[in-house]
Structure formats: C-alpha cells, structure tokens
Amino acid sequence: xxxxxxxxxxxxxxxxxxxxxxxxxxxxxxxxxxxxxxxxxxxxxxxxxxxxxxxxxxxxxxxxxxxxxxxxxxxxxxxxxxxxxxxxxxxxxxxxxxxxxxxxxxxxxxxxxxxxxxxxxxxxxxxxxxxxxxxxxxxxxxxxxxxxxxxxxxxxxxxxxxxxxxxxxxxxxxxxxxxxxxxxxxxxxxxxxxxxxxxxxxxxxxxxxxxxxxxxxxxxxxxxxxxxxxxxxxxxxxxxxxxxxxxxxxxxxxxxxxxxxxxxxxxxxxxxxxxxxxxxxxxxxxxxxxxxxxxxxxxxxxxxxxxxxxxxxxxxxxxxxxxxxxxxxxxxxxxxxxxxxxxxxxxxxxxxxxxxxxxxxxxxxxxxxxxxxxxxxxxxxxxxxxxxxxxxxxxxxxxxxxxxxxxxxxxxxxxxxxxxxxxxxxxxxxxxxxxxxxxxxxxxxxxxxxxxxxxxxxxxxxxxxxxxxxxxxxxxxxxxxxxxxxxxxxxxxxxxxxxxxxxxxxxxxxxxxxxxxxxxxxxxxxxxxxxxxxxxxxxxxxxxxxxxxxxx
Numbered sequence: 370x371x372x373x374x375x376x377x378x379x380x381x382x383x384x385x386x387x388x389x390x391x392x393x394x395x396x397x398x399x400x401x402x403x404x405x406x407x408x409x410x411x412x413x414x415x416x417x418x419x420x421x422x423x424x425x426x427x428x429x430x431x432x433x434x435x436x437x438x439x440x441x442x443x444x445x446x447x448x449x450x451x452x453x454x455x456x457x458x459x460x461x462x463x464x465x466x467x468x469x470x471x472x473x474x475x476x477x478x479x480x481x482x483x484x485x486x487x488x489x490x491x492x493x494x495x496x497x498x499x500x501x502x503x504x505x506x507x508x509x510x511x512x513x514x515x516x517x518x519x520x521x522x523x524x525x526x527x528x529x530x531x532x533x534x535x536x537x538x539x540x541x542x543x544x545x546x547x548x549x550x551x552x553x554x555x556x557x558x559x560x561x562x563x564x565x566x567x568x569x570x571x572x573x574x575x576x577x578x579x580x581x582x583x584x585x586x587x588x589x590x591x592x593x594x595x596x597x598x599x600x601x602x603x604x605x606x607x608x609x610x611x612x613x614x615x616x617x618x619x620x621x622x623x624x625x626x627x628x629x630x631x632x633x634x635x636x637x638x639x640x641x642x643x644x645x646x647x648x649x650x651x652x653x654x655x656x657x658x659x660x661x662x663x664x665x666x667x668x669x670x671x672x673x674x675x676x677x678x679x680x681x682x683x684x685x686x687x688x689x690x691x692x693x694x695x696x697x698x699x700x701x702x703x704x705x706x707x708x709x710x711x712x713x714x715x716x717x718x719x720x721x722x723x724x725x726x727x728x729x730x731x732x733x734x735x736x737x738x739x740x741x742x743x744x745x746x747x748x749x750x751x752x753x754x755x756x757x758x759x760x761x762x763x764x765x766x767x768x769x770x771x772x773x774x775x776x777x778x779x780x781x782x783x784x785x786x787x788x789x790x791x792x793x794x795x796x797x798x799x800x801x802x803x804x805x806x807x808x809x810x811x812x813x814x815x816x817x818x819x820x821x822x823x824x825x826x827x828x829x830x831x832x833x834x835x836x837x838x839x840x841x842x843x844x845x846x847x848x849x850x851x852x853x854x855x856x857x858x859x860x861x862x863x864x865x866x867x868x869x870x871x872x873x874x875x876x877x878x879x880x881x882x883x884x885x886x887x888x889x890x891x892x893x894x895x896x897x898x899x900x901x902x903x904x905x906x907x908x909x910x911x912x913x914x915x916x917x918x919x920x921x
Contacts (some may be wrong), residue, residue, distance in 0.1 A: 377583035382551070389590050389629035397657055397665040399607060399633040399652060401435040402428050405450075408471055408641035411889055412682055420681045421450050422459070427677050429464055432666045435491065435492070437467040441483035443475040451483040460487065464539065467491035472521030481528040484535060491574065492529070493540040494521045498557055499548030499580075508741040517558050518543075522564040528698035539565050540574035542611070547579040551592055555599045567605040574633065575600060578611035579622060582645075586618050590625035597630035609633035612648045619648040624656065638678055639686060639693070655692045659729050668692070671735035690693070698732040701788070703750020703775075710756035726745050746788040751775040754794060764798070769866075769885050773896045777801050802898045805880075805914035808834045808921070811854075814909060816847050827851050830911070847905060851912050852887075859920055862890035869913075870904060885909040887915050895919050 405425065405775055409415050416424060428436050438454065439447035451468065454460050466487065470480040484490045494519050503509050509517070522541065529537040543554050558575050567573035577596060579589055589612065597608055610631045612619040614917045623634055626816055636650030651674065653666035668674060671693045675686050688696040700706045705727050712725035723731050732738065745753050751771035758764040766774065782789055789797075810832040817826040827850040829840045842854025852863045867886040872879045881904040887895050895918045899910025 379588060381588060382595060382849055384591050384595065387591060387594055389625065390629040394624065394660070395626055395662065395701050397654070397663060398627060398631065399435065399609075400433055400654070400666060401437060401438040401467060401609070401633060401635045402433045402637065402650065403467075403611070403635050403647065404428065404637045406437045406439045407635075407643065407647055408682070409639040411641065411643040411646075411685075414683060416444070416681050418446070418450060418453065424677060424681050425454065425459070429461060431668065431674070434463060435467055437464050437469065437491075437493065440469045442470060442479040448479070448483050453497070455484070455486045462488065465489040465491055467493055469493045469495065470521075470525075472496045472517050474520075474524060477521060477524050477528060481532065485532060487535050487860050489536045489538070491538045491540050492525050492560075493542065493574075493576070494518070494525055495542040495544045495576075495824050496521065497545050498554060499545035500550065501548055502545050508599070511553055511556075513559050518557050519560050519564055522561045526565060535789060535865050538572070538574065538884070539567075540576055540609070542576040542578055544578065545580040546577045547583050547589060547592065548581065551595050554592075555596055558596070559601045562600070562602050562606065562716035567602050569605050572607055573602070574607045574609050576609040576611055576633075576635065577631075578635075579613055579619075580611075582615035582619060582622065585616075586622035586625045589622040590629040593626040593631050593822065594629035607632040609635060609691070610648070610782045611635040613642065614645040614647060614649075617645065619646070620652045620656070623653055638674060639690065641678070641682060641684070651693065652691050655730070655735075658734075669734065669736055671737070673736075675858065692730070692735060697736055698728065700727060700753065701746055701748050703748065706749055706754075706756055707752020710752050710759070713756075728919065745778050745794055747779050747782040749775070749778065749782070754778050755789050757794050758798065762795050764882065765869075765871055767867055767869050767884055767886070769886055769894075770896050773894075774798060774801070798898075802896060802914060804899055805897065805917040807917060809838075809913055809917055811909055811913045814851075814906075816850075816905075825850050827854060829854065831913075835896075848885075848908050848912060851909055855912070855916050859916075861919060862888075863916070864888045864890075866894070868908070870908060873900070881907045883911040885911040885915055887912075887919070889919060893919070 387736055394648055405523050427433050438451055441448045441451045460466055468480055470477050470492060480492060498514055525539055535563060537752060543549055543557055562573060565573050577593060608631045612622045619638055634653060636648035638651050640646040640649035651668055654666045655668060658664045675693050679685060686693055687826045688694045691697060700709055708726035709728065716725060745757060754775050755766050755771045758766060778789055778794060781797060812830045812832060814829040819826060824843050824845055825847050827847055829851060831838045831840055840854040840858055842850045842857060844850035844853050848868060852865060856863050865885060866888050869880055870883040873882050880900050880902050882898055884898050884902045895915045897911050897915030897918060899907045899914055901907040901910060
C-alpha cells in the first residue's frame with residue numbers, strides 16, 4: 370500500500386463571508402501567453418529561433434495582446450530572441466511583450482538591455498516567498514524576503530526611467546504564492562507596490578501563481594479573494610493568475626479565481642509547462658466562449674493551433690483534449706449517436722441557438738465539420754448508423770429499417786475489429802438491401818389501369834435463376850399488384866408493413882430511393898430498397914430486392 374500518512378492536508382481559509390461562489394464570469398480576462406517562456410523552458414528540445422518567431426506570430430494572430438517572450442538574462446538564445454523581435458520591428462503596436470527577471474541586480478540590468486528600443490514592455494519581477502522556500506532553499510527571514518523584492522522593484526523603476534522611449538509596465542510575482550502565508554503574501558506585494566506607486570492610468574500587475582498546485586481549486590479562489598480585498602492600490606493593479614496543474618485542476622482553479630476577482634490570466638496553449646504544465650489558456654477561453662461570452666481570442670481554426678504546437682514542442686495533443694482533441698466531437702455510444710442525430714435535426718428549427726446533446730459547442734465554430742461526429746463500431750446503435758447515411762449520402766432510413774441495418778454494421782465491426790467509415794457503411798447498406806437481383810430480377814414492366822379506375826394490374830418481365838419469367842397480378846396500386854403476382858407464383862405471403870420513398874438529391878435528374886418492410890405468414894420481417902431515376906421503378910425494385918431475401 371502507498372504510505373499516505375506522510376502527507377498533510379492543505380489548510381483551508383477561514384472565510385465565512387467569501388463572495389466568489391455567488392459570482393459569474395461575464396467577460397474575458399486580460400490574457401497573457403507564457404508559451405515562449407514557461408512552455409519553452411520545459412521542452413526536452415527548446416524551440417530554435419525560427420520556431421519561436423513562427424509561434425510568436427501565431428499567438429499574435431490568435432489575438433494575444435500580452436506575450437511573455439522569455440527570460441533574456443538567462444541565456445544567449447533568450448536574449449537573441451528578444452533582440453530579433455525588437456530590431457526587426459516584429460512586435461505589433463497593440464502587443465506588449467513581457468520578460469521575466471529574478472530580483473538580482475546584474476540580471477535586472479541585462480533584462481533592460483534586451484528591451485532597448487521596444488515600444489512597450491512588461492518587466493516581470495519575482496522571488497520565492499513560501500515558507501518552505503524561505504526555510505529550506507534560501508534560509509531567509511520574512512523581512513529579508515521583503516527586502517529582496519523591494520530592492521528589485523526599486524532597480525526596475527530606475528532602469529525603466531533611464532529608457533524613456535519605452536513604455537514600461539511592472540509585474541511582481543511572489544513565487545510559490547500558494548505555499549505562502551496569506552498575510553505575508555499581501556505584505557510583500559504591498560511593499561513592492563509602494564515602490565512602484567501605480568495609478569489607474571498606468572497599472573501594475575500583481576501575479577499570484579500556484580507555482581505548485583497544492584490544494585483544491587476552491588482554496589486558490591479563497592486566497593485570490595483575500596488578496597483582492599487586502600492589496601493596496603486595488604483600482605491601479607491587475608490581479609493576475611498563473612496556475613500550475615500538479616493536481617490536474619489548473620483550469621478549474623483559474624475559473625474559480627476569476628470569480629474571486631482576478632483580472633488577468635497567464636497560461637499556455639494546451640497547458641504546456643514544467644512538470645504537469647500550466648493552465649490551458651485555450652481551454653479557459655473556449656469555456657468562456659461556450660457560455661456566450663466573447664473570449665477575445667480566436668480559435669476558429671483549432672487544428673492550426675494543434676499543428677503549430679506539435680511541430681514546435683514535439684509533443685502530441687491527447688485525442689480527448691477538450692475542444693481540440695481528434696475524438697472530442699465523436700460519439701461511439703449508440704444512445705449518444707441517436708441523441709446527436711435528433712439534436713442536429715432539431716437545430717434546423719432554431720439555428721441561432723446551439724443546443725445539441727453531448728456537444729457543448731458547434732464543432733464548426735473551431736473549424737471542424739460534422740463528418741467525424743459519429744463513428745460506428747460494435748458498440749454503436751441504430752441512431753449513429755442512420756446519422757452517417759443521412760449526413761453523408763442523403764439516405765433517410767425508416768426507424769425499423771435503422772434497427773435492422775444496425776445489426777449488420779455491428780456484426781461487421783465485430784468481425785473486422787475496427788470502427789466503420791462512412792464508405793464502409795454505405796457499401797454495406799447497398800450490398801445488403803438495395804436492388805438485389807438474384808435469384809429474381811425485374812427487367813421491364815407494364816402497368817394497366819383497370820376499368821374500375823381504382824385497381825391496377827402489372828405485367829412484369831423478369832429473370833428467375835437466369836431464365837425468363839412473366840409475373841402478373843392486380844392490386845390497389847402497382848406495389849401491391851407486384852406483391853400479389855409474386856405471392857401467386859412463389860406461394861408465399863407478402864404483407865407490406867411500411868413503404869417510404871424520397872429523392873436522393875435535388876434537381877430533375879435526381880435518383881429516388883424506396884424502402885419497404887414486408888412480413889410473411891410465419892412472423893418473418895424483411896427489408897429491402899430500390900433505386901431508380903423513376904420513382905415507380907425504385908419501388909418495384911425494392912419489392913424484388915426484399916422478395917429475394919424471402920425466397921432465399
């Protein structure tokens with residue numbers, strides 16, 4: 370057994386009057402992509418310069434207005450990337466680049482060297498504040514930790530003043546915020562803010578990271594609400610989130626923390642980052658989108674995001690990833706398939722309001738189509754099979770017909786041990802039901818209206834086992850007349866239980882398909898279909914196709 374006794378539960382916040390549970394998200398936050406830093410530094414093979422430039426342009430095209438481009442004092446590669454963007458004028462006027470720096474004098478100075486000539490930039494200062502980091506890693510007291518942050522804040526302010534042509538914004542992160550005593554987290558943030566003296570017209574950013582996700586998302590929300598209520602300069606700062614995913618709940622923690630008052634979200638595409646990664650910024654944005662709120666990021670071509678991510682990071686997107694996974698708009702379960710099919714049909718009555726079972730968003734909104742929504746395997750039901758034939762081939766099977774055909778496709782999938790493509794399903798439908806010509810084949814026919822003008826007679830020229838055969842019969846319609854002719858010749862009973870027909874496409878040259886369900890006198894139920902450019906002939910072919918099932 371695993372030794373659970375060496376772990377301690379994370380302490381909760383004593384906040385009986387917490388407000389965030391009653392709040393709702395009503396607008397998008399300020400987004401900041403940290404793919405180029407937090408995501409890139411965690412790769413086995415970091416992006417090279419051309420890959421970074423391509424990824425940066427994708428983030429710009431997606432709509433990010435704040436992009437953290439790296440830690441320029443940490444390596445020559447990071448420094449070169451910052452200079453390349455600035456020297457080649459690759460940063461749009463409405464985009465602000467962000468860089469990270471520790472609170473160390475020579476690192477701060479080199480950071481500003483990397484930013485010379487930029488029109489706008491965010492300088493992101495951090496130092497570790499958690500109890501564990503102070504005691505075990507740095508051996509610093511609370512006051513020494515505050516002094517380090519304040520010294521860095523002062524130097525940043527001085528360095529920025531020496532480059533007046535650049536508009537600088539300042540950001541501070543108490544690293545390992547979630548492992549920090551909340552009163553101390555507020556104290557150190559306020560000390561930094563007292564140095565920077567932000568205003569409503571020129572705000573600072575206080576970023577509160579769950580550098581290690583240590584508790585349930587509701588506790589992170591409590592911590593954010595506590596800070597929002599106790600930080601100075603509240604109208605002059607953006608409270609920012611940077612959640613990691615150690616417990617697998619970074620997206621939930623981010624959403625609850627937004628309810629708690631946060632204004633800004635840092636994250637990465639598909640949650641890339643150290644260890645288990647960061648908040649999946651696409652996931653949060655698409656969640657907002659699904660609630661009818663403009664996310665202010667454009668993922669209408671989500672496969673492009675998948676492509677550039679996989680090329681740049683050399684990692685793969687899970688097929689079950691929300692919104693972007695290859696299987697997330699796919700239903701295998703028969704009941705799910707039937708519900709989706711009916712939901713799609715109902716959408717025709719209210720096309721402006723998306724409401725389809727099992728599909729929280731319209732796949733077309735992210736550049737997907739309806740083709741892969743339903744895939745057929747041995748677990749699929751009649752609804753899924755019917756949906757595939759409707760969407761891909763314009764065939765609308767009656768309900769009983771659907772049920773009969775589902776047994777065919779289930780058996781096929783079982784034998785082949787794979788799911789069936791739309792082409793597989795269509796071919797099976799044709800082979801099993803349509804225009805069957807053995808042993809009986811309809812060659813030509815003549816319809817005769819009888820004197821009472823109510824009944825008709827048919828004289829059908831056929832082949833039976835390769836030999837000519839003439840069938841004659843009467844009925845209240847040509848379908849029943851042929852059935853009676855077949856009954857008389859083969860000494861069988863044919864009761865038409867259901868008959869349907871429809872055009873397979875639009876236009877004068879369209880073909881028709883007819884479906885028929887016939888019962889015999891021994892309780893057998895048989896299904897067949899016929900096609901022709903002539904609607905009458907398609908019905909007669911359906912009768913013959915079904916007859917061949919009976920007499921075989």
